[in-house]
Amino acid sequence: MEEEKPWALISEVGGPHGYLEELADIVKQHFQIVCYKDFLQNPVLYGSKIQALLNWKYCPAAKPWLLKLLPCLKVVASGGVGIDHLDVPFINSLGAKVANTPGVVSDATADLAMGLLLASARNILEGHQIATDPKTVHIPQNLMGVEVTRATLGIIGMGEIGYKIAQRSKGFEMKVMYHKRTRRSTKDEQAVGASYCENLDDLLRCSDFVMIAVNLTSETSGLIGHRELSLMKPTATLINISRGLIVNQDALLEALQSGTIRAAALDVTHPEPLPRDHPLLELPNVLITPHIGISTITTARGMVKKMVENALAGVKGLPVPNEVHPH
Numbered sequence: 001m002e003e004e005k006p007w008a009l010i011s012e013v014g015g016p017h018g019y020l021e022e023l024a025d026i027v028k029q030h031f032q033i034v035c036y037k038d039f040l041q042n043p044v045l046y047g048s049k050i051q052a053l054l055n056w057k058y059c060p061a062a063k064p065w066l067l068k069l070l071p072c073l074k075v076v077a078s079g080g081v082g083i084d085h086l087d088v089p090f091i092n093s094l095g096a097k098v099a100n101t102p103g104v105v106s107d108a109t110a111d112l113a114m115g116l117l118l119a120s121a122r123n124i125l126e127g128h129q130i131a132t133d134p135k136t137v138h139i140p141q142n143l144m145g146v147e148v149t150r151a152t153l154g155i156i157g158m159g160e161i162g163y164k165i166a167q168r169s170k171g172f173e174m175k176v177m178y179h180k181r182t183r184r185s186t187k188d189e190q191a192v193g194a195s196y197c198e199n200l201d202d203l204l205r206c207s208d209f210v211m212i213a214v215n216l217t218s219e220t221s222g223l224i225g226h227r228e229l230s231l232m233k234p235t236a237t238l239i240n241i242s243r244g245l246i247v248n249q250d251a252l253l254e255a256l257q258s259g260t261i262r263a264a265a266l267d268v269t270h271p272e273p274l275p276r277d278h279p280l281l282e283l284p285n286v287l288i289t290p291h292i293g294i295s296t297i298t299t300a301r302g303m304v305k306k307m308v309e310n311a312l313a314g315v316k317g318l319p320v321p322n323e324v325h326p327h
């Protein structure tokens with residue numbers, strides 16, 4: 001007789017936007033699944049069966065009160081690289097492991113980072129609005145952007161995503177500086193032509209574009225505040241593809257309103273989404289996207305495959321390939 005597949009709770013069938021049934025099908029090959037909504041209808045029935053939670057970045061299913069309803073939980077397999085939404089020590093204390101999906105998300109996130117940089121530097125969105133507005137008869141001069149080619153790019157956090165951004169910026173002949181807790185090897189630095197900047201202040205002072213690609217931890221939360229923004233050039237652009245909480249948003253708002261910095265391009269904010277009446281949304285020098293760094297079909301597919309691998313290993317009591325440990 002065929003062995004019964006283990007049960008998995010999945011936060012949103014098909015991922016954050018619910019658009020790909022195909023993704024749920026990948027999970028179904030290995031698990032019997034219950035989605036968050038159905039689980040809540042009968043938590044007692046499902047709770048005792050579920051061994052794996054497949055969790056997309058901001059799913060409510062990872063909350064402690066819910067995890068406590070899963071006495072047989074062995075693994076939380078999270079999609080994406082950031083695990084700031086998960087209380088790893090707490091999950092471990094329940095006897096479950098936590099895993100993420102590094103590697104598969106880096107290209108898409110680095111691509112978006114460059115997209116934001118270019119769109120902000122060259123006023124691409126404003127240009128589109130003007131070009132498609134029937135009331136506009138000529139292209140105003142105020143669409144003058146800033147040059148990307150040979151500009152200085154300062155990358156904060158040179159992990160996998162930061163490194164891929166540096167690789168891409170080579171194509172634009174950019175001068176790359178980076179700041180990281182532990183320096184990369186000379187070979188890595190040479191391969192992308194990046195120079196190490198031990199002092200974050202120096203990087204902020206010198207960069208035309210400051211790219212935040214560092215993980216959110218207790219040490220990086222609020223890393224960019226009033227003081228840091230005041231060190232940046234008035235012509236500089238801040239790009240954040242990591243987590244909103246790394247930047248003090250009130251300080252950023254002020255810096256953008258007062259011209260302390262030229263512009264910001266943000267794929268992440270705090271909270272997400274921002275309330276519709278948030279003053280950041282009113283500013284002409286802010287470009288905001290709704291946390292879409294990993295949102296490509298190829299990446300979603302790769303993530304789900306990795307989540308399944310991690311979940312299966314956890315359920316079987318095998319080493320979990322991408323297990324994350326508490327800091």
Ligand SMILES: O=CC(=O)O
Binds near residue numbers: 080081
């Ligand atoms: O937000 C995206 C990720 O954590 O990979």
